[in-house]
Amino acid sequence: MFSYEFLKVLNYLAPGLISVILVNSLVFRKKQSGLNLLIEAFIFTVINNNIAFWILDYLRYYRFRKSYINEPNITVYIIAIILPIIIALLVKYNLINKAILFSRISNKSNDMNTWIEFIKDTDQRLVIVHFQNDDRRLMGYIHRASEDIEEGLIYLNNACWIDENGQPIKIENAEILINYRNIDYIYTIAKEN
Secondary structure (H helix, E strand, O other): OHHHHHHHHHHHHHHHHHHHHHHHOOOOOOOOOHHHHHHHHHHHHHHHHHHHHHHHHHHHHHOOOHHHHHHHHHHHHHHHHHHHHHHHHHHHHHHHHHHHHOOOOOOOOOOOOHHHHHHHOOOOOOEEEEEEEOOEEEEEEEEOOOOOOOOEEEEEEEEEEEEEOOEEOOOOOOOOEHHHEEEEEEEEOOOOO
């Protein structure tokens, strides 16, 4: 059914396929075609093999010969699991972009638009929402928000209205869903240390 060459290629790409599957399950990405997955698997395989052989050379240099990690296949599979977890952490917490912005190499975000950037930065922070066409204000914590600007929904927890004097009017069990089309502007209140 399968030729020997196919099984050999599959054996070579297996660590890369494991890495691609882990990255796709840990990081939200657009669905990719089969060819793109194979290309990514090949790239991950090359990276995994290079890291594994670098580690093995290091271990051999320091004469750690009796180690279970000294076997090339085991090392490649361990790296095929660890590398996607590291990549997922870097993507989830946006650490690469934060480092680039902090070092002032660039001042551009990698987010698709300002809406997503604002929502990411205000996660679990107190915000005050000013509505269009009236003077109503609502205060609460952003629990969730849609990343699609067309949908543009914000879900506030512990929400309360703010009266003309700036005093909060408590709403019992307040969880409110707001459409961004009704919002004039939003500002955040810094976290207290």
